Amino acid sequence: MDLKSLLKQESTRRQALVTGYVVPESFRCVQCGICSFYCPINIDIRRHAWLGEPIKDSHCLTCGECVTRCPRGALRFERTNLFEPVK
Amino acid sequence: MRRYVIVGTGAAGIAAAEAIRCHDPQGNILLISEEKDGYYSRPGLAFYLTGEITERQLYPFSEQDFRRLGANRKHVRAVRVHTQSHQLVLNDGTQLPYDRLLIATGAMAATVKTPGVQLAGVVKLDNLEDARRILKLARKGRSAVVVGGGITALEIVEGLSEHGVKVHYFLRGDRYWGNVLDEAESRIVEHRLKEEGVQIHYQTELAEILEKRGRVAGVRTKDGRQIKCELVAIAVGVLARKELAEASGLDTDRGILVDEYLQTSDPDVFAAGDVAQVFDPASGKALLDSLWGPSREQGNAAGCTMAGVPTPYYKRPPFNVTRLANLTTTIIGAIGGGKDDDVLGIVRGDSESWRQLPDAIAAQSDFDVNHLRVLVGERTLVGAILMGDQTLSRPLQRLVTDKVDITPIHERLLQPKAPVADLIADFWINWRGRHAA
Numbered sequence: 001m002d003l004k005s006l007l008k009q010e011s012t013r014r015q016a017l018v019t020g021y022v023v024p025e026s027f028r029c030v031q032c033g034i035c036s037f038y039c040p041i042n043i044d045i046r047r048h049a050w051l052g053e054p055i056k057d058s059h060c061l062t063c064g065e066c067v068t069r070c071p072r073g074a075l076r077f078e079r080t081n082l083f084e085p086v087k
Numbered sequence: 088m089r090r091y092v093i094v095g096t097g098a099a100g101i102a103a104a105e106a107i108r109c110h111d112p113q114g115n116i117l118l119i120s121e122e123k124d125g126y127y128s129r130p131g132l133a134f135y136l137t138g139e140i141t142e143r144q145l146y147p148f149s150e151q152d153f154r155r156l157g158a159n160r161k162h163v164r165a166v167r168v169h170t171q172s173h174q175l176v177l178n179d180g181t182q183l184p185y186d187r188l189l190i191a192t193g194a195m196a197a198t199v200k201t202p203g204v205q206l207a208g209v210v211k212l213d214n215l216e217d218a219r220r221i222l223k224l225a226r227k228g229r230s231a232v233v234v235g236g237g238i239t240a241l242e243i244v245e246g247l248s249e250h251g252v253k254v255h256y257f258l259r260g261d262r263y264w265g266n267v268l269d270e271a272e273s274r275i276v277e278h279r280l281k282e283e284g285v286q287i288h289y290q291t292e293l294a295e296i297l298e299k300r301g302r303v304a305g306v307r308t309k310d311g312r313q314i315k316c317e318l319v320a321i322a323v324g325v326l327a328r329k330e331l332a333e334a335s336g337l338d339t340d341r342g343i344l345v346d347e348y349l350q351t352s353d354p355d356v357f358a359a360g361d362v363a364q365v366f367d368p369a370s371g372k373a374l375l376d377s378l379w380g381p382s383r384e385q386g387n388a389a390g391c392t393m394a395g396v397p398t399p400y401y402k403r404p405p406f407n408v409t410r411l412a413n414l415t416t417t418i419i420g421a422i423g424g425g426k427d428d429d430v431l432g433i434v435r436g437d438s439e440s441w442r443q444l445p446d447a448i449a450a451q452s453d454f455d456v457n458h459l460r461v462l463v464g465e466r467t468l469v470g471a472i473l474m475g476d477q478t479l480s481r482p483l484q485r486l487v488t489d490k491v492d493i494t495p496i497h498e499r500l501l502q503p504k505a506p507v508a509d510l511i512a513d514f515w516i517n518w519r520g521r522h523a524a
Contacts, residue, residue, distance in 0.1 A: 025481075027380050027406070028380075028406075028408060029379075030128060030129075030130035030131065030379040030380075031098075031128040031130075031131065031147040031379070032128045032130055032131030032133075032134055032140065032144075032145075033128060033131055033140055033144040033145060033146075033147065034131075034134055034139060034140055034144075036144070037139075037140045037141070037144045046147055047147070050147065071134070071408070071410055071415065072408035072409075073408055073415075073417075073477050073480050073481065076481075
């Protein structure tokens with residue numbers, strides 16, 4: 001990975017962290033696992049969806065891959081509360 | 088220490104185990120599964136068939152998760168419950184003592200009596216083993232005949248098409264899923280299937296599956312046509328797996344009859360998930376669902392009650408988001424009626440509640456390739472079906488489930504050519520602003 005792409009990734013992550021996080025709606029989820037399968041950094045999003053917990057993993061790029069891929073609309077972005085510390 | 092035995096490791100069984108562990112950290116939990124694959128996502132099989140996910144991805148729980156849950160697992164079949172002595176009899180004759188028992192055995196594919204149905208190459212889609220078999224045959228086969236209706240039939244059709252198999256889809260009647268979809272919706276699905284290369288045979292019934300050296304070689308229809316194929320898939324609905332309850336003298340109907348605490352006719356035996364026939368206050372009837380969400384909720388409620396925390400289950404308007412011919416579709420509340428000749432009862436991803444005809448009038452609109460139909464009651468939306476763009480999926484789910492008073496748009500919704508989607512979107516934005524949650 002070259003420096004340019006590393007910087008780009010960093011800026012995307014920084015941008016994402018201040019924009020929002022992914023929130024699951026458990027009732028819509030059928031645990032098919034598409035979200036986890038397509039997560040570029042292997043976060044177990046399905047587990048979060050089962051537990052109904054927002055994906056506040058500090059590694060989450062909020063790239064939106066899981067939100068887009070979920071066939072049941074169980075995931076959505078929600079604005080981050082800027083006063084809440086990131087895990 | 089209380090002994091809990093759970094028969095079935097689907098969504099209901101696992102949710103019950105979690106609920107029990109939450110309220111009883113010391114209790115002994117045993118999960119019994121007839122299927123060697125244990126707990127996996129049954130709805131995920133559709134995406135496994137299309138190749139969108141791998142088999143490994145179907146398992147939501149790791150070994151560590153089961154250890155954390157503190158539940159033992161046993162791969163065996165339960166055949167009878169001795170309710171008086173609190174013993175569960177297994178197929179090898181051994182008996183397991185229990186204090187609280189949950190039957191969460193789910194549903195299984197209904198069978199047909201067509202000659203040739205026992206041949207190699209005739210498949211159903213009940214479980215992971217079936218999905219593996221379909222994929223194996225799809226790699227070798229050139230053409231297939233799919234018979235049946237509902238979501239499962241389309242899952243098979245699309246899985247096979249994705250692997251380059253020429254699919255002949257037989258419908259007994261004039262249109263697809265006639266007891267849930269209206270005619271326009273059926274046509275949308277059929278049109279998309281045809282675009283994918285699927286050949287739909289209307290008013291066509293299977294008379295015989297033809298054989299060559301013990302394997303499927305083709306089919307003959309009741310009107311005398313013959314079609315060559317290497318695979319025949321049958322998806323004519325599912326039946327509750329209630330044999331264990333019946334053999335044990337528990338009250339059953341189309342499923343195992345339970346009260347609002349998921350309690351069967353024996354106070355220490357509970358039932359949840361596809362096998363449970365649950366009282367629906369909206370219709371006043373005991374109905375079956377074959378949906379992941381209600382299964383999980385029922386399992387949770389049953390688990391809490393079994394662990395000594397009585398928790399009633401109240402049936403909500405059934406809800407599903409599925410893909411029909413690659414078109415994302417939300418179905419919620421009561422939207423259909425009548426009967427579907429292609430299935431014998433309920434299908435997977437289905438609810439009998441969808442066919443409890445409400446006292447309501449339909450309003451619908453089409454926008455681009457998208458379609459929306461809502462059932463408008465006296466003051467509320469009692470059901471909705473949304474195909475294509477899913478922007479309104481969540482708002483509709485909330486409006487129907489929470490029985491939101493839609494009086495401000497009621498009349499406008501029912502006017503001819505009403506912009507239904509726009510009216511609901513505007514109403515939702517306004518309502519959400521006042522009820523932020």
